[in-house]
Amino acid sequence: MLLTVERNELFFQLALTQVPGIGHVHAKLLAQHFGSAEAIFKARPSQLERIEGIGSVRAKALAGFNNFAPLEKEISFIRKYGLRPLFLTDPAYPQRLLQCYDPPTLLFYKGEADLNASRMIAIIGTRSNTSYGRQVTEQLVKDLESMEVTIVSGLAIGIDAIAHKSAVQLGMPTIGVLAHGLSTIYPGIHSQLARNMIAAGGGLLTEFSSQVKPDKHNFPVRNRIVAGICDATIVIETGLKGGSMITAELANGYNKDVFAFPGKTTDAKSEGCNHLIRTNKAVLLTGADQLTDIMGWATQPPRKIPPQKVLFHDLTAAEKRIVELLQERNCVHIDQLTMHTGISSSDLAVALLNLELHGLVRGLPGRRYELP
Numbered sequence: 001m002l003l004t005v006e007r008n009e010l011f012f013q014l015a016l017t018q019v020p021g022i023g024h025v026h027a028k029l030l031a032q033h034f035g036s037a038e039a040i041f042k043a044r045p046s047q048l049e050r051i052e053g054i055g056s057v058r059a060k061a062l063a064g065f066n067n068f069a070p071l072e073k074e075i076s077f078i079r080k081y082g083l084r085p086l087f088l089t090d091p092a093y094p095q096r097l098l099q100c101y102d103p104p105t106l107l108f109y110k111g112e113a114d115l116n117a118s119r120m121i122a123i124i125g126t127r128s129n130t131s132y133g134r135q136v137t138e139q140l141v142k143d144l145e146s147m148e149v150t151i152v153s154g155l156a157i158g159i160d161a162i163a164h165k166s167a168v169q170l171g172m173p174t175i176g177v178l179a180h181g182l183s184t185i186y187p188g189i190h191s192q193l194a195r196n197m198i199a200a201g202g203g204l205l206t207e208f209s210s211q212v213k214p215d216k217h218n219f220p221v222r223n224r225i226v227a228g229i230c231d232a233t234i235v236i237e238t239g240l241k242g243g244s245m246i247t248a249e250l251a252n253g254y255n256k257d258v259f260a261f262p263g264k265t266t267d268a269k270s271e272g273c274n275h276l277i278r279t280n281k282a283v284l285l286t287g288a289d290q291l292t293d294i295m296g297w298a299t300q301p302p303r304k305i306p307p308q309k310v311l312f313h314d315l316t317a318a319e320k321r322i323v324e325l326l327q328e329r330n331c332v333h334i335d336q337l338t339m340h341t342g343i344s345s346s347d348l349a350v351a352l353l354n355l356e357l358h359g360l361v362r363g364l365p366g367r368r369y370e371l372p
Helices: 010-015 024-035 037-042 044-049 053-061 069-080 131-143 157-169 188-199 218-228 243-253 267-277 286-293 319-327 334-341 345-357
Strands: 086-087 107-112 120-126 150-153 173-176 203-206 232-234 257-260 363-366 368-370
Touching: 010 037, 010 069, 010 086, 010 107, 024 037, 024 334, 044 053, 086 267, 107 188, 120 157, 120 188, 120 218, 120 243, 131 157, 131 232, 131 286, 150 157, 157 173, 157 188, 173 188, 173 218, 188 203, 218 243, 232 243, 232 267, 232 286, 243 257, 243 267, 257 286, 267 363, 319 334, 319 345, 319 368, 334 345, 345 363
Parallel strands: 120 150, 120 232, 150 173, 173 203, 232 257
Antiparallel strands: 086 107, 107 203, 363 368
């Protein structure tokens, strides 16, 4: 098949997701080293081999990859439906995900909600909720309305859908993370809900290309995005097994805060929540006030920095680039600062120290930085 599509950066980003043996961890290493997908494919095999974890087999797979035919169809789909592809190096890529060891190489996004909003929580739970689960979910979302929180979930039947619907009704941004491509909505009964979410300023997010169906094995893969994109995961009604428990485990593995609402000891639908609390894998949660207090939101309003807040006239060129990047994002890991500013590690360390001394940048645990 003769390709008519331009071989631009998006073309190579899509290609990178198709190379055998190149998983998310490898793609992250390559992106950090080369800075773009096109540069990865244009690199010599000897250059690729020198990247830790790549080796000769993966280098040859990259150099010899030629299955470009499906990419034209995918690019046409992206353009037709106005999707926003987000590669690892895109400034709009969810920065919280980049702090995870296995972030998706490429995301597909439909919507307007900020994927780097200052406050993001996942609300998840059973597909067969009780009236208690519905009441707790609706009340939690309602009580968070004034806190400018973005609600994330998986668009599943049950607690997920209740969380999304509650957010839409209150005019809060809510993002559904899908386990399939954007050519369909699963379950089908949530097609209208998905449209309502987008219309209300929310969005739909997936790492799967357009024709990928909601196969069973995709859901645990999807759950890592739900866990990784948020500041905290809240579990409301779940059994001992299932997607919610997987998401909670993933969130713990990413060093994210996990909360769970307790239930009756005799209620099988709360057995998972009670287990998470009992094994110290989740904090027992009773309401929004407790959540906002633990997260530090009660005393710290969402940070909104006007474009002209920081004066640049006394800053070096390197310091200006750092501040400009931090103005675009809420929180940036030092690896991302290196990648997006192009500043060497030694010069970056000096610039960050100077900015911290002048109170223009604040260092956070995990080698992350933000504007004060």
